[in-house]
Amino acid sequence: MMIFGRSQMLCACALVFLGADAAMAAQGLVLRTLSSRPDMISGGDVLVQITLPAKVSLPEFGATLNGRDVTRLFRPNRTPGVLIGRVEGLALGKNTLEVRTGASHRGQLELINHPITGPIFSGPHQKPFICQTEAAGLGPALDTDCSAKTMVAYVYKSNQPPPSGMNAVAAALQSPFKPFEPSGPRPADLAQTTTTEGHTQDYIVRRETGTINRAIYEIAFLHQPGQPLPGPSTSVPGWNGRLVYSFGGGCAAGYRQGRWSEMLDDEILSRGYAMATASLNVSRNNCDDVISAETMMMVKEHFIKQFGLPEYTIGSGNSGGAIQLHLIAQNYPGLLDGILPTSSFPDAVTLIPPAADCFLLAHAFEIAKQPWTDDQKTAVSGYATWKTCTGGFIPAFPQFSRPAACDASIPKELIYSSAKNPKGVRCDLYDNQVNIFGRDPSTGFARRPLDNTGVQYGFATFNAAKISAEQFLELNERIGGYDIDGNIVSARMVADPMALRTAYQTGRVNTGSGGLSSVPIIDWRRYGDPYATIHDEIRTYSARARLMAANGRADNHVVLTLPRGVDIRGANFRVDDTMALMDKWLDNIAKDTSHDSAAVRVARNKPPGLVDACWTPQGEKIAEPQSYDGPGRCSQLYPAHGDPRIAAGAPLANDILKCALKPLNPKDYTQPLTTDQLARLKAIFPNGVCDFSRPGVEQQNTKATWLKY
Numbered sequence: 001m002m003i004f005g006r007s008q009m010l011c012a013c014a015l016v017f018l019g020a021d022a023a024m025a026a027q028g029l030v031l032r033t034l035s036s037r038p039d040m041i042s043g044g045d046v047l048v049q050i051t052l053p054a055k056v057s058l059p060e061f062g063a064t065l066n067g068r069d070v071t072r073l074f075r076p077n078r079t080p081g082v083l084i085g086r087v088e089g090l091a092l093g094k095n096t097l098e099v100r101t102g103a104s105h106r107g108q109l110e111l112i113n114h115p116i117t118g119p120i121f122s123g124p125h126q127k128p129f130i131c132q133t134e135a136a137g138l139g140p141a142l143d144t145d146c147s148a149k150t151m152v153a154y155v156y157k158s159n160q161p162p163p164s165g166m167n168a169v170a171a172a173l174q175s176p177f178k179p180f181e182p183s184g185p186r187p188a189d190l191a192q193t194t195t196t197e198g199h200t201q202d203y204i205v206r207r208e209t210g211t212i213n214r215a216i217y218e219i220a221f222l223h224q225p226g227q228p229l230p231g232p233s234t235s236v237p238g239w240n241g242r243l244v245y246s247f248g249g250g251c252a253a254g255y256r257q258g259r260w261s262e263m264l265d266d267e268i269l270s271r272g273y274a275m276a277t278a279s280l281n282v283s284r285n286n287c288d289d290v291i292s293a294e295t296m297m298m299v300k301e302h303f304i305k306q307f308g309l310p311e312y313t314i315g316s317g318n319s320g321g322a323i324q325l326h327l328i329a330q331n332y333p334g335l336l337d338g339i340l341p342t343s344s345f346p347d348a349v350t351l352i353p354p355a356a357d358c359f360l361l362a363h364a365f366e367i368a369k370q371p372w373t374d375d376q377k378t379a380v381s382g383y384a385t386w387k388t389c390t391g392g393f394i395p396a397f398p399q400f401s402r403p404a405a406c407d408a409s410i411p412k413e414l415i416y417s418s419a420k421n422p423k424g425v426r427c428d429l430y431d432n433q434v435n436i437f438g439r440d441p442s443t444g445f446a447r448r449p450l451d452n453t454g455v456q457y458g459f460a461t462f463n464a465a466k467i468s469a470e471q472f473l474e475l476n477e478r479i480g481g482y483d484i485d486g487n488i489v490s491a492r493m494v495a496d497p498m499a500l501r502t503a504y505q506t507g508r509v510n511t512g513s514g515g516l517s518s519v520p521i522i523d524w525r526r527y528g529d530p531y532a533t534i535h536d537e538i539r540t541y542s543a544r545a546r547l548m549a550a551n552g553r554a555d556n557h558v559v560l561t562l563p564r565g566v567d568i569r570g571a572n573f574r575v576d577d578t579m580a581l582m583d584k585w586l587d588n589i590a591k592d593t594s595h596d597s598a599a600v601r602v603a604r605n606k607p608p609g610l611v612d613a614c615w616t617p618q619g620e621k622i623a624e625p626q627s628y629d630g631p632g633r634c635s636q637l638y639p640a641h642g643d644p645r646i647a648a649g650a651p652l653a654n655d656i657l658k659c660a661l662k663p664l665n666p667k668d669y670t671q672p673l674t675t676d677q678l679a680r681l682k683a684i685f686p687n688g689v690c691d692f693s694r695p696g697v698e699q700q701n702t703k704a705t706w707l708k709y
Contacts, residue, residue, distance in 0.1 A: 028053040031099060031109040034084070034232070035304040037706075038109060042212075042298050043116040045088040047232055047305050048097065050074065052081045053105055060102040066095055077233055084233055086305055087111075117145035118213035122294045123435030123709035126286075128425065129214060130256040130409050136216045136279075138209060146257050150210035154180040154225060157203040157266065159191035176266055180204055182225035195222070195272030196583070199237040205269055212302060213295045215280035218263055219303055222272055230307045240272030242583060243303065243310035245296060245336070247277070247317030247324040250284025251348055251400065253427035256409050258285025268579060274310070276303055283320030287348055288433050289327040289508075290709065296328065297335055312337040312586045314579070319343045319535060322523075323351075326516065326543065331507035331705055333515025338582045343525045343535035346510035346543040348429060349449065349503050350655055352400050355534075356450060356482060356493075357381075357644035358389035361457065363488050364478040370471045379466045380458040380475070382642030387532035401450070402486035403428045418485055428486060430499070435709045436506055437499050445484055449503045451495035451658040452481055454690040459649045463670045469677050476684050495658045500698035507702040509655055512546035514705050517556070518598035520585050522578050522610075524560035527638040531564060537640035538654070541628040545653040550701050555603035559626040561614040561638050581610050614638060628652055649692045656696030661688035 028051055032038075035047035052061065062071045065087055074085035087097060090113040098108040114120045131146035133139060138148035155177040180187070191203040206223035209216065222238035223229065230236050246263055258279040268275055279285050280295040300313065315325045315336040322341030329336050345351050361381060365372050377386040403416045403426035416424035423444075430437050430446040437447045457479055462472040481493035503509050510516070523543070529536050540559055547554035560578070588605035596604075612626040614634035624632045628640050643654070650656055664682055666673060668689075673681065 028081075029099070029101060029105050029107050031097065031107055033109075033111070034309050036297065036301040039112045040120050040297065041090065041111055041113045042118070042120060042301060043305075044090045044113060045086055045305060046090065046111055046113075047084065047086050047309075048074075048109075049077070050083045050085075050099055052083065052101055054081070056081075056101045056105065062100045064098045065089065066091065070097075075233060086232065116212055116298070117143075117147060118294060118298065120213075120294055120298070121706070121708040122288075122291045125214070126254055126291075126432075128255055128410075128414055132257040132259060132279075132409065133211065133216065136209065136259055138211070138216065146211060146214050148211045148216070150208065153207050153209075154182055154223075155205050155207060155264070156180040156187060157191040157193070157205075157270070158187070158189040160189045175264065177205065177264055180225075193222070193270040195238065195270075196240045196580070197237070197272060199272065201238060203270065205264065207264075212278065213280065213291075213298045214257060215278040215295045215299075216257060216259065217276065217278035217295075217299045217302075218260065219274065219276045219299070219307075220264060220269065221274035221307075222269060232305070232308045235308070238272060239274055239307070241311045242273050243300070243313045244268050244273045244275050244579070245277065245300065245313055245315050246275060246281070247292070247296075247315060247321035248282030248284065249317070249319035249321045249343075250282065251287040251320045251323070251351075251429070252284050253406060253429070253432040254280070254286030254288060254291070255425055255427070256285065256407055258282055260285075271579075273314075273579070274303070274307070276300065281321075281324065283324060283348075286432070287320065287429055289324050289331075289348070290433070290436060292324045293328045293332045293335065297332065300335065311590070312583070314582055314586070315339040316579075317341060319345065320348075323348050326510045327507060329519045329521075330510060330512075330514040330516040330702060331707070333519070333705055336519065338520040338522075338586050340578055340582060341521065341523050343528075344523055344543065345535075345539045346546060346655075347508065348400075349508045350510070350542075350657065351539075352429065352450065353452070353645055353657070354382075354643035354654075355400055357452070357457070360452075360479050360481070360488065361475075361644060362389060363480070364457075364475055367478060368471075368474055370468070370474050372471065376461070376467050376471070379461040379464070380644065380647055382644050382647035383536065384529035384639075384641045385532055388534065388536070391532040400429045401482055403431060403445075404485075433508070436508065437502055440496060443484060447496040447499035447502070448484070448493075449495045449499040449657045450482065450493050451500075452479070452492050453494055454659050454661045454685060454688060455492075455645070455648050456685075456689050457644060457648050460647050465671055469671060469673055473677060473680050473684070477680070495697070497698065500658055500696075503657060504698055504700045504702060505704070506707055507705075509657070509702070510543065510546055511655065511701045512543070512548070512550035512554075513701040513703065516547065517551045518602050519556060520582060520589070520602055520606075521557045522560065522582055523557065524562065524578060526562045526564045528564050529639070529641050536643075537561070537638060538628070538642055538646070538652075541626075541640055541652060542654045545628075545651070546655055549653060551599065553599065553603070555606075556599065558606070558610055559612045561626065561634060563615065563617045581607050585610065649690060651692055656692065656699060658697040659690035659692060660694040660697060662691035663688050 030051040034049050074083040077084045095111040100106050131141035133141045133148040157176050193203040194200045208219045230239050260279050260282050263277050278295050278299050281292050317325045322344035325339040325341045374386050406415050406427040414425050416426045430448045434446040440447050461467050480490045483489045523540050544554045584607040592601045611623050613623045622633050
């Protein structure tokens, strides 16, 4: 069952005064949590900041937690009149922190603590759940929540070039880092680096790994062994005060702890940024953005309690990682201050229909009586090439829709089979997020928003006279849909109305609203449309269209496009350093003390030169507005295409899961249809065809954020 609750972004907490009037608030006594929201604490401790009223001296200050004196935990901060303390020993559930500053000033704050194993807002833990701590080098799991001991190790960057004869691709993939023994001598090949703050030091990185929220997390930053670590009230050379949180790609069901790809990024670490990630922030380990948001929140909370509050947290992610960036920024604002999606998709839920359509089209072409050329198939698919379907979507689709498409780590005897194990683990995307979508009482399976009722496949292609009326009719007669087990059947799909409502209301669809309306976004990709890649240009423009529809503007969204196969960090194709530009953008926003809206301040404070742009294969930068079908050079160099829904008449935003219907109208077709052909078309669509000029069924902007399930 889903529980909905609306609340504001993290840290700032309302102070409940005891025995005092409202005038006391004006005197400046303020309590707030720094490491997390006060109702979403984990691990039994929390970092608290107390701002004392004017003219209150430290001897007058005292604090208790559940009646126990914790005054000694608070220390003066660099700001006069501000105390910071890491309050430990919280009981599970509700706790009360009470502060007194003399005889008349008292305040209290309710703190709600959760287990470090979670959950906090994602709903009941997924079961079964396969532990993989040993594969991550953390030893056997210590409990059924896959906990493991925290480990710290060091690596260093070698100043030696890759071996001679190694090709450029292999050299780029080779990690520049080697193990470092803190108690041993400094290696002869130890490199040095200079951070964004101007500190030059040996290039040694501290790596911490452990488990939080049943995920394996990693935190890394520059640190000289034997020297003090940064803390909530102290800073040290090496860390520049910024945190980069990394999200991994793919999209598959969970039921396992998973592992992450190599997180250490030379370009980021060398400049003094801290990095963090966790295995449940990798979509191929669990394509559930709510669990990802919860895990990210808890790992960031741990980071803040140990090392201090980052000035900014920048999210970075590719493909399925970009999906997480968009949805976490929209639905859990405040966790990420700026996002850098690459090869992006707006979300997973609206990606599935084009993937499903690809498989259906391939099947319809295979059984068709009418002949089809590859050019005609391409036109109906909407993509730059039909191979995008045959080489891109079709191999990937089972992990979205077929319940038996589980990871190899899941024991076969646990996996769903309609005949042999009807109560087994279902690994389709919707059952993977059953806490959100809920269960259909008639089947016990997750409610599903998948629908193609009324969709006229090849509608735009037919009107462009690229296919015949007979091809158009037969295609729509044979297209079919998927049953609940992901098998192709002759009947079209009908979405569960509650699933549709849930998808929009809870933010499973990127609607361009919530926190997305005012978070800085730099979206870049290498152009791959002609190369049968699912990471096609249209996804970026769909995301921008949604921002425009929700907010009337999209000036927080910068689009950068590069030629395929080019390393943006190469000398000839550097994209002006997107991380540094995002850093500067956030710094500018922080310095803007106006009372204008967040959206206005974000738009106003872009660094000079941070504008839409593309790069030619020869390395020329073309700075011009990027659009789906604009007249500029970038659109000519890197034309965007579409997908089966857009080829069927769907809008650029491509955010309609189930279309509104309208009566079939012969005037909608530019090619003539005979009386018999019109009769066949009416038989295919007895209730009408898609009216894409209207919002979809249950379509709405996501309004509530920080939902709990």
